[in-house]
Amino acid sequence: MILYPPHAFDRNEVFIIAVSILSIAVMFTLKRRFPAIVIWYVFLFNYFLGVLVDFTIATPPLDLYDANDWPNYEWFDVxxxxxxxxxxxxxxxYLYDRWSLRGMKLLTYLVVCALITTGLEWISDWVGVYHYKGWRLVYSFPVYIAAYWVNIGMLHFLRRQLKHEGRPH
Amino acid sequence: MFMLVICLVLLLIVLVLVILSWRAMIKRLGPVELAASIMFGSLMLQQLSYMLDYNLNLKDLSAEPWEMVALRMNQALLFPIMMTWCSTFTAVGVNWTNRVLIYLAGAASISLVMFFFKSMGFVHYTGWKGIYNFVQFILFIPLNDLFLTFFRTYALGRSGGAK
Incomplete structure (x- = not known):
């Protein structure tokens, strides 16, 4: 099968749908602050990052965890x-830019965001979205800090390029 | 052993060409489009690899960690950069004949690299065929080009927010 359907439509699928709807709703509720390119980039970059990390550490030879019902690639992974x-x-x-965080405030913000995301991952693990086979929840915390830090770097990169080209940034 | 040395030398040539053309690629496409094109190409290839290698079992990848890393690096970075190479040539207004020739040359080059990997034993085909690589890339390179067109039109062209 090219893409696997869920083995059984249970709480991990419900959780993914609920989180997706909630996340998109929160995103649309926020007042628009960035040009379209930033929204495109956030989606493209994080999709890329998620696939790259999973493709590297969640497949053999490392194979540290599985997501959802099958060890293979399935619809709910997408x-x-x-x-x-x-x-x-x-x-x-968005919140980083709105609050113009720098220095220690930025570090604290990244730590808090990573803690919240690690908490969400703990719930995901509990409902069966992730199945650890060598990975531990504690490892995710620095990964989230790095991921958010790279995202902030991406925002600065985009702004610098747009400014250089004389486009709205 | 002789084949392995030939393969490694040719792979090195491809890598040197990528490094040498990097500045020209940035100049022609722009850093934002270049990064977007590489990310999109990488996404397509990695997801297809998931589907073909794991879901459909059409390829048997080497169990050696370093060979696996080499394959992954290619799928995630080198091949998308080579696909973006083609876009740097089509970005300067070429006619359709030249465009098709660029796509064919790009697909042939990437298929050749895949052939080297197969020759080196990094991957064994269990249902997949070498010619399918060519077909895959002849479809993916124009798709990457199309993505860049959409990206320029909708993401860059209409950019403008509240700030």
């Missing part, structure tokens, strides 16, 4: 990559 990860990153860079 929904997870596309509608759960990018909106969360969007909210993080």
């Amino acid at each position: 929904i997870l990559y596309l509608f759960c990860y990018p909106p969360a990153a969007y909210v993080v860079i």
Whole structure:
């Protein structure tokens, strides 16, 4: 099968749908602050990042965890990559930009965001979205800090380029 | 052993060409479009690899960690960069004949690299065929080009927010 359907439509699928709807709703509720390119980039970059990380550490030879019902690639993995990860990153860079965080405030903000996301991952693990086979929840915390930090870097990169080209940034 | 050395030398040539053309690629496409094109190409290839290698079992990947890393690096970075190479040539207004020739040359180059990997034993085909690589890339390179057109039109062209 090219893409697997869920083995059984149970709480992990319901959780993914609920989080997706909630994340997208939060994203649309926020007052528009960025040009269209930033929204495109957040989705593309985080989809890319999620696939790259999973493709590297969740497949053999490392194979540290599985997502959802099958060890293979399934429909709900796509929904997870596309509608759960990018909106969360969007909210993080939105609030970072709105509050103009620098220095220690930025570090604290990243730690808090990573803690919240690790908490959400704990719930995901509990409902069966992730199945750890060597990975531990504690490892996710620095990964989230790095991921959000890279996202903030991406925002600065985009702004610098748009400014250089004389476009709205 | 002789084949392995030939393969490694040719792969090195491809890598050197990528490094040498990097500045020209940035100049022609722009850093934002270049990164977007590489990310999109990488996404397509990685997802297809998931489907073909794991879901359909059409390829048997080497169990050696370093060979696996080499394959992954290619799917995630080198091949998308090579696909973007083609876009740097089509970005300067070429006619359809030249465009098709660029796509064919790009697909042939990437298929050749895949052939080297197969020759080196990094991957064994269990239902997949070498010619399918060519067909895959002849479809993916124009798709990547199309994505760049959409990206320029809708993301960059209409950019403008509240700030």
